[in-house]
Amino acid sequence: MAAPTEAAPVAPLLPSRYRVIDRRAETTDVVTLALEPLDEPLAEGAPGQFHMLWVFGVGEVPLSIAGLPGDEGVLLHTVRAVGAVTSALHDEAPGSVVGVRGPFGAGWDLTGAIERDVVLVAGGIGLAPLRAAMVRLLRERDRYGRVVLLVGARSPEHLLFVRELEQWRDRADVTVEVTVDVAKPGWRGDVGVVTRLLSREDLEPANTVALACGPEVMMRFIARSFVDRGVAPDRIRLSMERNMLCAVAQCGHCQLGPDFVCREGPVLSYERLAPLLRVPEL
Helix, strand or coil: CCCCCCCCCCECCECEEEEEEEEEECCCCEEEEEEEECCCCCCCCCCCCEEEEEECCCEEEEEECCCCCCHHHCEEEEEECCCHHHHHHHCCCCCCEEEEEEEECECCCHHHHCCCEEEEEEEHHHHHHHHHHHHHHHHCHHHCCCEEEEEEECCHHHCCCHHHHHHHHCCCCCEEEEEECCCCCCCCCEECCHHHHHHHCCCCHHHEEEEEECCHHHHHHHHHHHHHCCCCHHHEEEECCCCCCCCCCCCCCCEECCEEHHHHCEEEEHHHHHHHHCCCCC
């Protein structure tokens, strides 16, 4: 099915057309796409928010913003090929056209972290939603205390943004630690779960804001670890990756207890999430 030729109105349920201008392979099944607007650019999104990306003739999926808007409204999205739509997005070549709706949801609220230490914890593809937050923190480095990024992946081959991780690790004003579940020959880093990295960090609990994204089971453990270290639950923020269809809190598909993840989230405080995450049915 061909992409529409008429300019798409900017409205919550109607996609605007964006052209793929760059496709960068991160791993064997993950790519980062750079998209430029063909219609009126969408409103600037904040780190932690998401867009709905539409492959014409296939469907659409929610994807967190993976980078701050570039020149002329260029968007960055990192996608893993796991289903029909994400596989189609993964295979899009420069020059192809996709639809974009958004931005939607609540982001990381970095304003509330000003003058505090910020610890970011990423598991697997969860580094993508945190990348935009990391870029913002580094652009405005003098507004924050310590910045610590802890990254976990299945193996070295599954690490995202490898070049950027190396660049960030070379900075004197940032701490970056990486661990993998399974090491391969030549790997000289840590092996084990990402919570082990947190246990080594010297935190000032009263002055720490925590941001985490990854598999839900990982976020439960990491949030509990922060609480055990004395960080207040309302300063621990998790990005929930529930399946979102309409993105405007009408279909009920992403409902989590009394909340709609597409509207109240995807970033929610652990204070709000803790009682919900204890319910297996949710």
